[in-house]
Amino acid sequence: MTDTIPVGEFDPTxxxxxxxxxxxxxxxxxxxxxxxxxxxxxxxxxxxNMNVVIQNHHKAYLQVQxxxxxxxxxxxxxxATRASQLxxxxxxxxxxxxxxxxxxxxxxx
Numbered sequence: 001m002t003d004t005i006p007v008g009e010f011d012p013t014x015x016x017x018x019x020x021x022x023x024x025x026x027x028x029x030x031x032x033x034x035x036x037x038x039x040x041x042x043x044x045x046x047x048x049n050m051n052v053v054i055q056n057h058h059k060a061y062l063q064v065q066x067x068x069x070x071x072x073x074x075x076x077x078x079x080a081t082r083a084s085q086l087x088x089x090x091x092x093x094x095x096x097x098x099x100x101x102x103x104x105x106x107x108x109x
Contacts, residue, residue: 022060029053
């Protein structure tokens with residue numbers, strides 16, 4: 001049995017927006033830490049914040065990989081579905097052609 005794409009649940013634009021939001025948050029977090037370091041903030045606090053950002057970045061990276069894999073899988077399913085639809089259209093055309101030939105031989109019009 002093949003996978004199906006639930007109608008109305010797949011929105012690639014929404015998923016791409018999620019990825020952009022993740023990366024924007026990481027950038028904001030890093031810029032906050034860089035600013036704190038430049039302003040001479042507490043080195044221990046800066047290090048602790050940097051570790052949190054690194055952990056969050058890793059989680060976000062995995063989340064983005066999952067989103068990309070989902071997009072790719074759905075793209076493959078869509079391509080396979082389109083190919084199947086073309087195959088069905090070819091088969092349907094062949095059936096109509098054979099039926100027309102059969103009717104001609106039988107004398108039906």
